[in-house]
Amino acid sequence: MATEYHVRHFQEELEHVKARLLEMGGLAEERVRESVRSLTTRDHGLIEKVLTGDAPINQLHIEIDDRCFKLLALHQPMAVDLRFIVAALKINTDLERVGDLAVNIAEAAQRYLQHPPVKELIDIPRMADIAQRMLRDALDAYVHRDALLAQRVLDEDDELDALKTLVFRDLLAYMLHTPATIEPALDLILVSRHLERIGDHATNVAEDVIFMVSARDVRHHQGEGA
Amino acid sequence: MLIRTQPRPKTLTSAAHAAPAPDKIIVDRLNFFYGAKQALTEISLTIPANLVTAFIGPSGCGKSTFLRTLNRMNDIIAGARVDGRVAIDGQDIYGSGNDVVALRRKVGMVFQKSNPFPKSIFDNVAYGIRINGLARSRGELTARVEDSLKAAALWTEVKDRLHESALALSGGQQQRLCIARALAVRPEILLMDEPASALDPIATQRIEELIYELKREYTIVIVTHNMQQAARVSDFTAFFWLGKLVEYGATEKMFTNPTEKLTEDYVTGRFG
Numbered sequence: 001m002a003t004e005y006h007v008r009h010f011q012e013e014l015e016h017v018k019a020r021l022l023e024m025g026g027l028a029e030e031r032v033r034e035s036v037r038s039l040t041t042r043d044h045g046l047i048e049k050v051l052t053g054d055a056p057i058n059q060l061h062i063e064i065d066d067r068c069f070k071l072l073a074l075h076q077p078m079a080v081d082l083r084f085i086v087a088a089l090k091i092n093t094d095l096e097r098v099g100d101l102a103v104n105i106a107e108a109a110q111r112y113l114q115h116p117p118v119k120e121l122i123d124i125p126r127m128a129d130i131a132q133r134m135l136r137d138a139l140d141a142y143v144h145r146d147a148l149l150a151q152r153v154l155d156e157d158d159e160l161d162a163l164k165t166l167v168f169r170d171l172l173a174y175m176l177h178t179p180a181t182i183e184p185a186l187d188l189i190l191v192s193r194h195l196e197r198i199g200d201h202a203t204n205v206a207e208d209v210i211f212m213v214s215a216r217d218v219r220h221h222q223g224e225g226a
Numbered sequence: 227m228l229i230r231t232q233p234r235p236k237t238l239t240s241a242a243h244a245a246p247a248p249d250k251i252i253v254d255r256l257n258f259f260y261g262a263k264q265a266l267t268e269i270s271l272t273i274p275a276n277l278v279t280a281f282i283g284p285s286g287c288g289k290s291t292f293l294r295t296l297n298r299m300n301d302i303i304a305g306a307r308v309d310g311r312v313a314i315d316g317q318d319i320y321g322s323g324n325d326v327v328a329l330r331r332k333v334g335m336v337f338q339k340s341n342p343f344p345k346s347i348f349d350n351v352a353y354g355i356r357i358n359g360l361a362r363s364r365g366e367l368t369a370r371v372e373d374s375l376k377a378a379a380l381w382t383e384v385k386d387r388l389h390e391s392a393l394a395l396s397g398g399q400q401q402r403l404c405i406a407r408a409l410a411v412r413p414e415i416l417l418m419d420e421p422a423s424a425l426d427p428i429a430t431q432r433i434e435e436l437i438y439e440l441k442r443e444y445t446i447v448i449v450t451h452n453m454q455q456a457a458r459v460s461d462f463t464a465f466f467w468l469g470k471l472v473e474y475g476a477t478e479k480m481f482t483n484p485t486e487k488l489t490e491d492y493v494t495g496r497f498g
Contacts, residue, residue, distance in 0.1 A: 008431070009438050010458075073482045074457040 010075050017067050017088050018143065021095070024060040025139040028095045029132050031057070031102035032198060036128035039109035039191065040121050047113075050106035057099035064092045080212070087212040091142065094201040094208075098135065101194045101201075108187040108194070115184040118174055123167045124188065127195040130160050134202035141206060147213040153206035154218070160199040167192040247274030250415065250445040251296060256310035258291055258300065258469075265291045266469045269310070273462075278437060278446045280460035280477065282453055283492070288469040293417050293449045297333035298326055314415070331358060334408035338420035340400035342392035342407075347384050350392045350403055351375060354411040370410060377443075378406035379436050398429025405436065409444075416440065418448040422455065434459050453493060457481045465489045 031050055038046035068089045071077060077085055134153050141150040171185040207219050251273035258266035266288045273279045281289035291300065298319060300306045312319050319329055331354075342350050351371045354360075361367035371388075375381040380402040384395070392403055401421060408416060418437070422430040437446055437459045450456050456463050457477060464474040465488075473480065473489040484490045491497050 008435060069482065070478050074478060076454050076457070 010071075010077075010081075013067070013071055013075075014081065014084060017064060017071070017085070020060055020064050020067070021088055021091060022139060022143060024057060024064065024092070024095045025135065027057050027060070028098040028102070029135050031099055032105070032128065032132055032135070032195075035102040035105035035109065036125060036191075036195075038106055039112065040125055042113055044110075044113065047106045047110050050102055051110070054099055054103055057096060061092060061096040065089065068092070083212045083215060087142070087208040090208050091205050094204045098198050098201050101198050105191050105194050108190045112184050112187040112191075115181075118171070118181045118184050118188060121188075123163050123170070124191055124195070127160060127163045127167070127192055130156060130163070131195045131198040131202065134160070134199050135205070138202045138205035138209065141209045142212070145209070145213050147210050150206040150209040150213075153202055157199050157203045160196055164192045164196040247277050249273070250275035250314065251447075252311075252313045252316075253295075254311040254313070256292075256295060256308065256312060258288075258295060259305075259307040260303065261305040264469060266295070269471050271464060271471060271474050273445065273447060275445045276441055276443070277461040278441050278448060278459055279462045279464065280456035281447070281449045281464050281466060282451070282456045283466035283472075284497075285451065287466040289449045289464075289466045290419055292466065293419055293447060296415070296417055296447065297330050297335060299335065301326065331411050332413055333415040333417060334411065334413035335417045335419070336401070336404050336408055336421050338423050340397060340404045340424070342395070342400050342403050344391070344393060346389045347375075347392050347395070347403060348388040351406050351410050354407060358411055360411060374406040374410040375403075377409050377440065378402045379432065379439075380406055396429070398425050398432060401425060401429070401433060402436065405433075405440075409440075413444065415445045415447065418446065420449055420451065423451065430455070453481075465492060467492070 031053065034046055035050045037043065038050060068085050071085055075081075134156050137149055137156075138153045140146065141153065168189055171181075171189055175182045175185045207217075210216055210218050249272045253269055253271050253273075256266060256269040257264065269292060281293060283289045294300045295308060295312060296314075296319075300308070308320060314329075314333065318324075343353060345353070348371055351374050352367055355367055355370050361370055372381065372385075375384060380399060383399060384403075392400065395403060401424075405416075405421075421437075422433045425433065434455065437448065440446060441461075448456070448460065460477045462475065463477045463480040465472045465480065465484075465486075467488060473484055473486045475485070480489065481493055484493060
């Protein structure tokens with residue numbers, strides 16, 4: 001008949017939140033990959049897929065917020081549990097924005113493909129790789145409560161920012177030399193800007209992980225030298 | 227202020243329970259008097275099966291009195307009087323010719339202060355089985371005692387000392403023993419009147435987890451002055467005030483967006 005039970009069902013609820021956030025992170029990462037691939041391979045079908053495929057992430061956004069809201073209201077979590085849920089709420093918002101930025105990249109790709117290619121794309125795929133890696137590492141850090149990995153994500157953001165500046169200067173030269181490239185080149189600049197923003201969201205996630213693990217707030221360079 | 231009678235929660239489904247729960251207890255316009263003093267006024271609500279329903283409200287609001295009307299525990303109070311209807315599985319428990327003993331076997335109760343008999347752990351749990359003649363053999367009795375202790379999450383701690391005095395157990399263990407004793411006669415409904423208010427936080431957490439697990443097999447009604455406990459353990463919450471039912475609904479709604487201002491003031495600690 002009955003067995004003995006000592007598992008706190010609250011912990012099970014936290015695991016549900018974690019699983020849903022991971023699912024959302026996986027979707028966001030995939031959409032970033034597809035949006036950049038649609039640009040580099042000039043794939044109109046893939047553009048369409050990204051443009052119309054935002055619903056699952058949006059649904060998860062609402063569901064995770066709802067779960068966290070109820071956990072806060074009904075379980076009055078404390079200490080690491082409280083930090084876990086507050087972090088989950090913020091990470092949820094960041095991941096949803098990453099999903100939106102993938103749509104923005106696909107929109108820019110759609111406009112870009114109406115013109116002949118400005119140049120061979122080298123730095124933008126590199127930026128995409130870094131942004132996706134940052135996102136993946138930030139989520140791994142969240143799952144494994146790994147503050148060191150989270151710190152590595154913060155360090156990688158500088159590389160992404162530097163590449164964005166490089167892309168801008170590079171394309172500026174094309175635009176000055178050949179004014180016909182201004183319109184498509186601006187779209188590539190926008191793509192690099194969106195990728196840099198994705199890196200910023202991964203950075204936010206990593207900062208939340210550090211707060212969750214060690215209760216240390218490293219945002220806006222607080223806690224440096226501490 | 228308008229206080230409405232509420233025959234049933236706004237919704238009988240919640241995220242955790244997609245299928246509507248069947249009604250177990252239906253209370254219709256119940257009034258209760260201690261002599262000339264009216265303690266409960268026109269209470270109407272429906273308690274769903276296999277879920278946890280919590281009654282909250284400030285001291286003296288009538289929540290414990292109401293709980294005790296559900297297994298006629300108030301009958302023993304001189305001058306107490308009830309009118310209205312309480313139906314369990316469709317049968318009016320205050321109807322003529324009703325067997326109160328059978329009712330209390332079906333509707334078990336656990337009190338604020340654990341009250342084990344001054345007997346062994348085994349005999350405490352076996353007591354109700356024996357006096358009701360529910361076991362045909364020693365082996366069956368032993369099996370039922372073991373099952374009840376396991377259901378109350380106490381078996382591991384006491385299995386090697388079943389014949390020691392129950393009074394040697396800790397407060398939290400004594401309370402789980404009382405739950406095991408209540409479960410031993412296989413009730414369908416378990417009424418719990420402040421079951422954890424005398425316990426420390428760890429023992430309280432174990433009781434709360436137990437409540438969460440027991441609802442698979444029992445309909446549970448719990449009175450608590452601890453609002454956070456109601457939030458943690460219950461599926462539906464009823465808020466009582468001055469002997470009236472102010473609001474009754476899904477616990478997550480009651481604690482995140484109650485309909486009545488009075489409920490909101492109470493759950494946010496603005497009064498009570």
